[in-house]
Amino acid sequence: MKRIADSTVRRLSAYLRFLEDFESRGLTTISSQELAKRGGTTSAQVRKDLSFFGSFGKRGLGYSVPELAGRLREILGLEREWKIIIVGAGKIGAALAHYRGFRQRGFSIVAAYDNNPEKIGRTLEGIPVRNIDQLERDMQRERPDIAVLSVPAEEAQSMVNRVVKVGIKAILNFAPTQLQAPADVTVKTVNMAMELEGLSFALTNRE
Amino acid sequence: MKRIADSTVRRLSAYLRFLEDFESRGLTTISSQELAKRGGTTSAQVRKDLSFFGSFGKRGLGYSVPELAGRLREILGLEREWKIIIVGAGKIGAALAHYRGFRQRGFSIVAAYDNNPEKIGRTLEGIPVRNIDQLERDMQRERPDIAVLSVPAEEAQSMVNRVVKVGIKAILNFAPTQLQAPADVTVKTVNMAMELEGLSFALTNRE
DNA sequence: TTTAACTTGTGAATGAATTCACAAGCTTCT
DNA sequence: AGAAGCTTGTGAATTCATTCACAAGTTAAA
Secondary structure, eight states, X not given: OOOOOHHHHHHHHHHHHHHHHHHHTTOOEEOHHHHHHHHTSOHXXXXXXXXXXXXXXXXXXXXXXXXXXXXXXXXXXXXXXXXXXXXXXXXXHHHHHHOTHHXXXXXXXXXXXXXXXXXXXXXXXXXXXEEGGGHHHHHHXXXXXXXXXXXXXXXXXXXXXXXXXXTOOEEEEOSSSOOOOOXXXXXXXOOHHHHHHXXXXXXXXXX | OOOOOHHHHHXXXXXXXXXXXXXXXXXXXXXXXXXXXXXXXXXXXXXXXXXTTOOOEETTTEEEHHHHHHHHHHHHTTTSOEEEEEEOXXXXXXHHHHOTHHHHTTEEEEEEEESOXXXXXXXXXXXXXXXXXXXXXXXXXXXXXXXXXXXXXXXXXXXXXXXXXXXXXXXXXXXXXXXXXXXXXXEEEOOHHHHHHHHHHHHHTOO
């Protein structure tokens, strides 16, 4: 299969959200034009994005909302449930555990891990906080798909090494640091400091 | 000035972090090669990124660590203090207020706003939580530079409208929704659901 | 049935970002 | 002083992403 750009995938994700919104309002068809307007892009872009995966529309009419939504869920792999573990039960970990959006989209948080005895044994929104020492043993048994890292920067790389060793292929990293991982492991980093610096740059070099 | 790509700015931000690390370890010069290795890119990319802003290195030698760090801080606008307000004092807002990295980099959180009477009047890590009704009045007086939005998706657009009206030019949005803003306002969105869907896509369409 | 008004899907054209490749400069060693 | 060994800065080449533009398909109205 042809390699799909990251930016394309992000847009597909956005299209799906709009479609779900349209669906809930009872609309049955939508044009690339309308989809583009909602997503801040162009209709040609929408059609090109979709064309990588097939042709889902009807000329002169547009796209069937439920059908296209289904296709996008399929493409994005949202038809199955993905098991997530949260590594690091600090403030960010807790905020993530609390976030309703995950479950709604088929992401199920199975456990959180920490090394702080104060936290171990408690729960976050019903999610058990376990001792980080159990990580490998639990993973072997529960086979989570995605590890969310919300540990301090200093510990992030060693946690990557640990979860990769036990077979994780996808990591969402909130630690403000660059991580090394094998090529078959996908790492996405959310770095708030970097975003703020982007804003600082924009404010400084305006026009 | 030539328009600088977003991806370039993100890398500059990463380079600065590495330089600070090198600086703290007492190293005085660094080559584009080493910088590239740390950042997961190529030396040509590093040199091209820097070349948009001038030539800071010495052929045969590399870059002076403190000098380049200083130049990058200048370019990124990190030599002054930026005032931030947090709109929405829920779990994410609280996690952000707690995050030490902001202050270290010259971002100073002046206040958080919420509409929940339970929260108003309390503090988050020393940051006062104020009534959202005061937003405009306070902004006129305190002139914050950046608004961080951590409100539910439904309320996000109306909050954008409010802060933009009072002169905000930079917004960091954590609500999972597409926002409309005037062209001279920079909006960066951090969307965790979208990142997870990117991982889901990668896991589903591997190789 | 014909026409007008839409809309898709997609090659081709354009534009943007990255990588190549090398002249030119600096340092160190002999 | 000359040679060897690095390293930068940057046009040119390449690769990647977006936009254009239009044939072809669909609907609805006359």
